[in-house]
Amino acid sequence: MVNRDNLLAWIDALAQVYADNKQYLTQLDSNIGDADHGINMDRGFQAVKADLAKTNPADISSVLKTVAMALIRTVGGASGPLYGTFFMRASTACVNKNELGPADVVALFEAGLEGIVQRGKAELNDKTMVDAQKPALEAMKQALADNNDLQTILQKGVAAAEEGMKNTIPLQAKKGRASYLGERSIGHQDPGATSSYLMLKAAADIWA
């Protein structure tokens, strides 16, 4: 089960993961975008940490909402609205829940992805964060249906996200700034898919 403290531990871990991968994500973004994804994610999650420390939200849903608002306010670019919407929808999915069981965790990621798809209108294979998140969600739903425990569900999700992330390498971007490269976007891993993979991997590591 994931309670409020476990959730906060995940957010804390995310802030560390994005700080550690600031240069890496920015490098991926400079290959096919505008060289700021790592910088923006790091800035966003530092603000998240500061806001959480300041407001100390009482429950899971309000923690997620605080994360959303901080990201929307500080990340900018496309990632700000997209990850902001992810956490906003996740917050809604967790209203009145004090603990998240396996089905609740999968529901959190499902609601988040739905928000991202609505905001960004990307489909699978457009070379975006959806390419990591959608296969991950499908793998997690299958693992949940097979009555696996949370750890196994998340591990299967991470494996699918990693595969999806790597699958973006041969794709030609159809959404976002990378789409302007046309065929020249082929051969590069998508930075958004990478930050999405890192997000899920941090959850699997922390909630193991």
Added chain:
Amino acid sequence: MKKLINKPEDVVAQSLGGVAAAHGDLVKVLYNPNIVVRADAPVQGKVGVISGGGSGHEPMHGGFVGMGMLDAACPGDVFTSPTPDQMEAATKAVNGGAGVLHIVKNYTGDVMNFEMAAELCQAEGIEVVAVVTNDDVAVQDSLYTAGRRGVGITVLAEKICGAAAEKRMNLQQVADICRKVNDQGRSMGMALTSCTVPAAGKPTFDIGENEMEIGIGIHGEPGRKRMELKSADEITEMLAEAIISDLPYKNGDSVIAMVNGMGGTPLIELYIVYNKLNQICQAKGIKIVRNLVGNYITSLEMQGCSITLLKTDDELTALWDAPVHTPALRWGV
């Protein structure tokens, strides 16, 4: 990286500080969220016109805040879209009761952040209409991309919409003018060198001493093709041909023409481009009735230029000629 900065993370805030110090008679700068607002905002009964985008394109947009142009600008981090709280604050600061027009350049991040801001403002009862500019003909395959980028026409749209709002046209009318300007405007740019985002610390792309990028975006995004460096006349022909054939601009058309520097190209070179552009237009019977030559929508220190043409008529030209008083554009006052 060699830049006239203090710390990369302070670039935007310290530059805004300079704008406030230099142009306090025209604009005020508010922080957290960062916005540049016309000094006398809100103007009662006038449609508010705001825009915004990543920093690094100066003077766009903050340099265009003032009488006859923008009521407010939302500067994001360098090359990063501003955030919805900025647009929300700007919209509220300029709302004089007649609604607010958002002029949004077509980039995925800008469009999404402005959308979220418009939702927030509308929830509070402020009427907002957004018009997205997308004039960059370098993007050919709009179906399979995020669509044409918004570039040079944004400068012309901000001037013309600002004038329309000063004339007390209503929100729908100002938005219609904006759409008309966008529909009749086309641009394309090129780069000789890359730019360096301060926080990234190294050039966004590698380009050889004898190479150029045709169709470059204003963030250093690649364009149509990388090719061997050509003369100014040949480059101007390539850009002009792509633009003129796209709308197309025809014999007998009147246009407002902008030759814009990307930030690192001196005026002496921009005038060489304008000279050739003028010859090309004359040969095709296209009359340049107004022009702008200079750095208006830049890409940090990138060397290169862009050309924008706007097919104009009496209404648009009169709005273009209307008085404007901003840090970067001033006439008629």
